[in-house]
Amino acid sequence: MPEQVLDDISHRRYNPLTGSWLLVSPHRTKRPWQGQQEAPSKNVLPEYDPKCYLCPGNKRAQGDSNPQYAKTFTFVNDYSAVKEQQQEYTPEVNKDDVASLLLQAQPVTGRCYVLTFSPKHDITLADMAAAEIVPVIQTWTRIYASHLSATHPLRNQADKALASIPTNPDGEVDPPKAQLRYMQIFENKGAAMGCSNPHPHCQVWTTSALPEEPGKEFAQMAQYRGEHGRHLLADYAGLEMEKQDRVVWQNEGFLVVCPWWAVWPFEVLILAKRHVRALVDLTDGERLQLAEAVQEVTRRYDNLFETSFPYSSGIHQAPLDCTEEEAETSWLHMHFYPPLLRSATVRKFLVGYELMAEPQRDITPEQAAARLRNCGGELYRKLLN
Amino acid sequence: MPEQVLDDISHRRYNPLTGSWLLVSPHRTKRPWQGQQEAPSKNVLPEYDPKCYLCPGNKRAQGDSNPQYAKTFTFVNDYSAVKEQQQEYTPEVNKDDVASLLLQAQPVTGRCYVLTFSPKHDITLADMAAAEIVPVIQTWTRIYASHLSATHPLRNQADKALASIPTNPDGEVDPPKAQLRYMQIFENKGAAMGCSNPHPHCQVWTTSALPEEPGKEFAQMAQYRGEHGRHLLADYAGLEMEKQDRVVWQNEGFLVVCPWWAVWPFEVLILAKRHVRALVDLTDGERLQLAEAVQEVTRRYDNLFETSFPYSSGIHQAPLDCTEEEAETSWLHMHFYPPLLRSATVRKFLVGYELMAEPQRDITPEQAAARLRNCGGELYRKLLN
Ligand SMILES: O=P(O)(O)O[C@H]1O[C@H](CO)[C@@H](O)[C@H](O)[C@H]1O
Ligand SMILES: O=P(O)(O)O[C@H]1O[C@H](CO)[C@@H](O)[C@H](O)[C@H]1O
Numbered sequence: 001m002p003e004q005v006l007d008d009i010s011h012r013r014y015n016p017l018t019g020s021w022l023l024v025s026p027h028r029t030k031r032p033w034q035g036q037q038e039a040p041s042k043n044v045l046p047e048y049d050p051k052c053y054l055c056p057g058n059k060r061a062q063g064d065s066n067p068q069y070a071k072t073f074t075f076v077n078d079y080s081a082v083k084e085q086q087q088e089y090t091p092e093v094n095k096d097d098v099a100s101l102l103l104q105a106q107p108v109t110g111r112c113y114v115l116t117f118s119p120k121h122d123i124t125l126a127d128m129a130a131a132e133i134v135p136v137i138q139t140w141t142r143i144y145a146s147h148l149s150a151t152h153p154l155r156n157q158a159d160k161a162l163a164s165i166p167t168n169p170d171g172e173v174d175p176p177k178a179q180l181r182y183m184q185i186f187e188n189k190g191a192a193m194g195c196s197n198p199h200p201h202c203q204v205w206t207t208s209a210l211p212e213e214p215g216k217e218f219a220q221m222a223q224y225r226g227e228h229g230r231h232l233l234a235d236y237a238g239l240e241m242e243k244q245d246r247v248v249w250q251n252e253g254f255l256v257v258c259p260w261w262a263v264w265p266f267e268v269l270i271l272a273k274r275h276v277r278a279l280v281d282l283t284d285g286e287r288l289q290l291a292e293a294v295q296e297v298t299r300r301y302d303n304l305f306e307t308s309f310p311y312s313s314g315i316h317q318a319p320l321d322c323t324e325e326e327a328e329t330s331w332l333h334m335h336f337y338p339p340l341l342r343s344a345t346v347r348k349f350l351v352g353y354e355l356m357a358e359p360q361r362d363i364t365p366e367q368a369a370a371r372l373r374n375c376g377g378e379l380y381r382k383l384l385n
Numbered sequence: 386m387p388e389q390v391l392d393d394i395s396h397r398r399y400n401p402l403t404g405s406w407l408l409v410s411p412h413r414t415k416r417p418w419q420g421q422q423e424a425p426s427k428n429v430l431p432e433y434d435p436k437c438y439l440c441p442g443n444k445r446a447q448g449d450s451n452p453q454y455a456k457t458f459t460f461v462n463d464y465s466a467v468k469e470q471q472q473e474y475t476p477e478v479n480k481d482d483v484a485s486l487l488l489q490a491q492p493v494t495g496r497c498y499v500l501t502f503s504p505k506h507d508i509t510l511a512d513m514a515a516a517e518i519v520p521v522i523q524t525w526t527r528i529y530a531s532h533l534s535a536t537h538p539l540r541n542q543a544d545k546a547l548a549s550i551p552t553n554p555d556g557e558v559d560p561p562k563a564q565l566r567y568m569q570i571f572e573n574k575g576a577a578m579g580c581s582n583p584h585p586h587c588q589v590w591t592t593s594a595l596p597e598e599p600g601k602e603f604a605q606m607a608q609y610r611g612e613h614g615r616h617l618l619a620d621y622a623g624l625e626m627e628k629q630d631r632v633v634w635q636n637e638g639f640l641v642v643c644p645w646w647a648v649w650p651f652e653v654l655i656l657a658k659r660h661v662r663a664l665v666d667l668t669d670g671e672r673l674q675l676a677e678a679v680q681e682v683t684r685r686y687d688n689l690f691e692t693s694f695p696y697s698s699g700i701h702q703a704p705l706d707c708t709e710e711e712a713e714t715s716w717l718h719m720h721f722y723p724p725l726l727r728s729a730t731v732r733k734f735l736v737g738y739e740l741m742a743e744p745q746r747d748i749t750p751e752q753a754a755a756r757l758r759n760c761g762g763e764l765y766r767k768l769l770n
Contacts, residue, residue, distance in 0.1 A: 036577065191421035
């Protein structure tokens, strides 16, 4: 244990990945909670729901029908946040004009996908074995590979991945004609995280612009590499493996930690141990190892409060279109941001102070990691049956 | 109307106050909503609740009793996120050591207050007349003034404010001995924004560190001033008064706009029109004008969906301890971040894409401003009675 005193005093921690600080108030967990409670999740879903727009064979909003898919299924979101075609917009920029400085806009095009994890309506990643999660990771890898630019530094790896991963018999997606810049794979799980359909799925938003968060991370990782000649996340993974107190779980290829700078109570980071720039760098063995890591995280989450644990997760990796330098700077990792704090129904709110001043957390990441280390074992729901 | 095409296409907008971008997808409001709905707020609160720890005369968690206060009442939070006294912590910093780079922490001390707006348990700012909100602004001003450093560039203004604003007969707070750096005044209103007690109140967190958000704003405002010799928010206020399409309301001293870079659906910014560096710069007349602005915002919010509208709000102004340069750079403003999007029960979730990639909004700030312009008039609840 390093800085034992931090268990007990208010302090700020620095997030080197984004270059920002957060406030940690360990003693604050003692306050009573009188505010909003989440509705406990009722596990009474059918395996097939005729009204679900993600279940096999069902009709979707715009009239298309889903195939009778066996594993995963990917389609273009019927209500995409970005589109491939839209009216042209070229902002007039006049350097001396106040409006050019203060009312800046840029057009964004792209395509959004929905990607189901399983034909079964009533399961989650936590219920799936690692071997069943492998097809999800294969689908992520194929969709990423197929959207990479023709001249991408990882084009060879992408072609190899496309050749070695079986094509999805239930359909593959053709990338849009215009080359896009970044692909954000993310999952919103649970009503508390804005998920509008419990059918296990994630989303893939692909845009012509590099979004803020990965942009900040690239800048920080590039600066660290420039200054120290090493990868920030390589150094960080090494440090955490040595210290142990924030490690939740690990296998040969991946490390699961509650990061030093975690904002959400049980925030977790899955880190590649070797320099994996993007999904297409993974070997067959590593795809299984990543599936195991995702399984461990989601099962431990559910076990923690014996509930279907809500979270948002997302994968950060090399942009779809980038320089050699940017690809080299990238380091595959996956964030999990879960809101629950004390029980299945009491969450942490990131509100007034957090929005106006800076993020604030109550329990320390070390305490969170210790609790997550201790809730491995069989998924609690399986033991109830 | 400037860039009419932005009403219809996906685009990013730049926030010059924080230096970051967000994604705007105006067409996305068309998607149906099947996810979580907020519980509609039941307006069945008593004027006095014997179990509320903020009502006059009641006992609080640690045994103290509230006075029979008449207007506002301020006390130190029984569960403060920061404390005045705590164990010393001096991080060991060794520039070549990876842990010094990647596990950075700094101690934070400070004091947190709770500040009630009214003795009545069952009202909100929207129910109060501007003249009744003036004592709230007076209390904010006195608490800010009493915490300013002895050598602060605004010390004179602070002393004048303390001399001209009547002291609170229900008690005043003595500042802590150690000089603190920043005071964040904020309100979490409504269960959806993590508020655990409906009694109208805000919080005041005062810390030894300058938090992230005001820190980013100062850096951006200082850079703008350096480059253009003018204040960013002066230029911005001027521009919005000229354009009109994001203006919700204004009086002589204050402008209420849905800012160009708003993230939350009905986000609002109250801006001082002249260079007000902090609350202590306000004249008597301006305190009433600010009260009017707060009244207009909160009443319009409630009228919009005929519900008690949840939000987090916060005031940004000069630090408690700062240089002449920092005080000059400061420009008093107040942010309102409300989550509701379509109705009293359907909110916008800032989750997966927003957390992993960048903030995303559906309706444009211009559409939001038009709707808020149109819901002035009497508070809907008064018309129901
Ligand atoms: O202090 P309260 O009202 O109990 O708590 C609320 O506001 C705080 C400051 O924004 C947050 O840290 C808490 O998560 C929230 O529930
Ligand atoms: O696309 P969905 O699942 O309907 O919507 C959900 O995720 C999106 C991406 O994080 C958010 O913008 C929405 O606010 C949220 O409700």
